[in-house]
Amino acid sequence: xxxxxxxxxxxxxxxxxxxxxxxxxxxxxxxxxxxxxxxxxxxxxxxxxxxxxxxxxxxxxxxxxxxxxxxxxxxxxxxxxxxxxxxxxxxxxxxxxxxxxxxxxxxxxxxxxxxxxxxxxxxxxxxxxxxxxxxxxxxxxxxxxxxxxxxxxxxxxxxxxxxxxxxxxxxxxxxxxxxxxxxxxxxxxxxxxxxxxxxxxxxxxxxxxxxxxxxxxxxxxx
Amino acid sequence: xxxxxxxxxxxxxxxxxxxxxxxxxxxxxxxxx
Amino acid sequence: xxxxxxxxxxxxxxxxxxxxxxxxxxxxxxxxxxxxxxxxxxxxxxxxxxxxxxxxxxxxxxxxxxxxxxxxxxxxxxxxxxxxxxxxxxxxxxxxxxxxxxxxxxxxxxxxxxxxxxxxxxxxxxxxxxxxxxxxxxxxxxxxxxxxxxxxxxxxxxxxxxxxxxxxxxxxxxxxxxxxxxxxxxxxxxxxxxxxxxxxxxxxxxxxxxxxxxxxxxxxxxxxxx
Numbered sequence: 001x002x003x004x005x006x007x008x009x010x011x012x013x014x015x016x017x018x019x020x021x022x023x024x025x026x027x028x029x030x031x032x033x034x035x036x037x038x039x040x041x042x043x044x045x046x047x048x049x050x051x052x053x054x055x056x057x058x059x060x061x062x063x064x065x066x067x068x069x070x071x072x073x074x075x076x077x078x079x080x081x082x083x084x085x086x087x088x089x090x091x092x093x094x095x096x097x098x099x100x101x102x103x104x105x106x107x108x109x110x111x112x113x114x115x116x117x118x119x120x121x122x123x124x125x126x127x128x129x130x131x132x133x134x135x136x137x138x139x140x141x142x143x144x145x146x147x148x149x150x151x152x153x154x155x156x157x158x159x160x161x162x163x164x165x166x167x168x169x170x171x172x173x174x175x176x177x178x179x180x181x182x183x184x185x186x187x188x189x190x191x192x193x194x195x196x197x198x199x200x201x202x203x204x205x206x207x208x209x210x211x212x213x214x215x216x217x218x219x220x221x222x
Numbered sequence: 223x224x225x226x227x228x229x230x231x232x233x234x235x236x237x238x239x240x241x242x243x244x245x246x247x248x249x250x251x252x253x254x255x
Numbered sequence: 256x257x258x259x260x261x262x263x264x265x266x267x268x269x270x271x272x273x274x275x276x277x278x279x280x281x282x283x284x285x286x287x288x289x290x291x292x293x294x295x296x297x298x299x300x301x302x303x304x305x306x307x308x309x310x311x312x313x314x315x316x317x318x319x320x321x322x323x324x325x326x327x328x329x330x331x332x333x334x335x336x337x338x339x340x341x342x343x344x345x346x347x348x349x350x351x352x353x354x355x356x357x358x359x360x361x362x363x364x365x366x367x368x369x370x371x372x373x374x375x376x377x378x379x380x381x382x383x384x385x386x387x388x389x390x391x392x393x394x395x396x397x398x399x400x401x402x403x404x405x406x407x408x409x410x411x412x413x414x415x416x417x418x419x420x421x422x423x424x425x426x427x428x429x430x431x432x433x434x435x436x437x438x439x440x441x442x443x444x445x446x447x448x449x450x451x452x453x454x455x456x457x458x459x460x461x462x463x464x465x466x467x468x469x470x471x472x473x474x475x476x477x478x479x480x481x
Contacts, residue, residue, distance in 0.1 A: 004252055007248075008249065011245050011248075015241065015242065015245060018238070018241065022234065022238070026234075035226070036226040037226045037227050037230045038226035038227075038229045038230050040230050040234075041229070041230055041233040041234075044233065044234065044237045045233075048237070067474075067477055087240065087241075087244050091236075091237050091240050094233070094237075094240075095233040095236065095237060098229050098232055098233040098236070099229065099233065101229065102225070102226045102229045119428045119432075120428075122427055123428045125424070126424050126425040126427070126428065129421060129424060129425070130411065130412075130415075130421065130425060133412075133415035133416055133421055134411075134415060142477050142478065142480075143411045143478065145477065146407070146411065146474045146477050146478055147408070147411070147425065149470070149474060150404065150407070150429065150467075150470065150471075150474070151428070153466060153467070153470055154429055154432070157432050157459070157462075157463055157466075158432060160459065161432050161435065161436060161459060164455060164459070200241060204244065204245070204248065207248045207252065208248065210252065211248065211251055211252055214252060
């Protein structure tokens with residue numbers, strides 16, 4: 001199947017480029033002064049977080065279009081995006097605490113990114129569980145769409161409340177993970193990493209979509 | 223700070239494991255006839 | 256009064272009549288609330304932690320459980336005797352079914368909260384009366400928030416295999432934000448903070464309610480249309 005092959009190639013390219021990111025981040029990017037080597041986790045953590053959130057927004061958008069157009073391709077895409085989004089969420093939720101421990105002395109902190117990603121992760125889990133619990137394809141697609149749209153609408157509220165929480169409880173400025181003004185070399189590494197995560201997202205979603213299509217083709221509907 | 227290195231290494235390994243693991247998972251799932 | 260609201264009210268009345276005639280659900284919810292409050296009360300060391308510090312969290316855990324109880328049975332009435340089909344054939348819009356369910360659920364949860372709040376004030380010796388107005392506003396707004404989303408989701412989970420397990424899982428990420436805002440607002444009110452500090456949370460809660468009730472109103476038909 002051509003879609004599957006394309007997906008596989010994109011993924012292979014993505015993984016190869018990931019190796020390049022690793023090399024660049026570890027060997028060719030300056031070490032941050034206050035946080036030391038642990039700061040390099042940032043180059044994986046941030047792009048993964050961006051895609052965790054974007055994945056959910058795409059699930060929501062695809063769901064809206066699905067409810068109007070009833071095109072099963074949109075439903076397949078939503079399912080794929082949810083699974084891949086959850087995967088990236090796992091990366092954020094594991095690298096986050098690992099980064100937090102040496103820097104802030106604690107495994108978990110309620111900072112903006114981790115809190116949002118935790119909620120997104122829970123939404124993804126719910127979304128996939130709901131899909132798993134409904135056997136009839138048409139019903140499953142509709143229910144998933146309702147949940148997906150609701151999830152997407154929740155995201156701005158989480159951003160808002162994290163912002164409000166921060167204005168009430170000011171966080172230490174010195175060791176903030178998302179330094180707004182990064183030196184050029186670090187910014188370049190981050191941008192490169194983000195590009196690679198984008199390629200991986202596309203590759204994974206394409207394959208996952210193809211997988212669903214394959215399953216539908218080999219198993220005739222009941 | 224050299225003492226941070228284990229954390230960084232762990233995080234990098236876990237990330238790679240998750241991504242490569244999923245790629246392998248997809249590859250095997252799509253091989254079945 | 257536009258049809259949507261009239262039909263919704265009729266449907267809500269029907270549910271409430273059934274509910275209050277048998278009284279089992281409301282009684283079990285109230286008993287459960289008392290149980291939770293008692294457990295929290297005996298579970299803490301009064302010399303170590305002041306009631307006022309824990310109170311907001313305890314109050315909201317209790318209310319959340321009550322809401323979950325209400326939502327779990329929300330569409331159960333319709334599952335029996337295929338009553339849902341009957342409802343769908345009736346000349347009412349799908350959205351009024353949602354509003355009717357929402358209203359019935361809100362009355363149910365409000366009743367439990369109405370009993371729970373005085374009991375809470377009594378058991379934990381928390382003076383609620385000075386801030387009763389704003390506190391009721393917080394409770395009302397937060398409750399509308401989770402019940403609105405919960406009613407929509409319970410329409411979907413009702414027919415699945417692990418309905419009682421799936422609903423809380425789906426609902427969790429949606430309940431967390433309003434719950435957190437409600438706890439923070441309650442905490443501020445009980446600690447005697449000025450109202451200006453609480454207004455922000457009230458606005459967030461109100462915005463959440465408006466967005467999600469509207470969203471659910473438009474999405475509900477997708478959960479029942481064949």
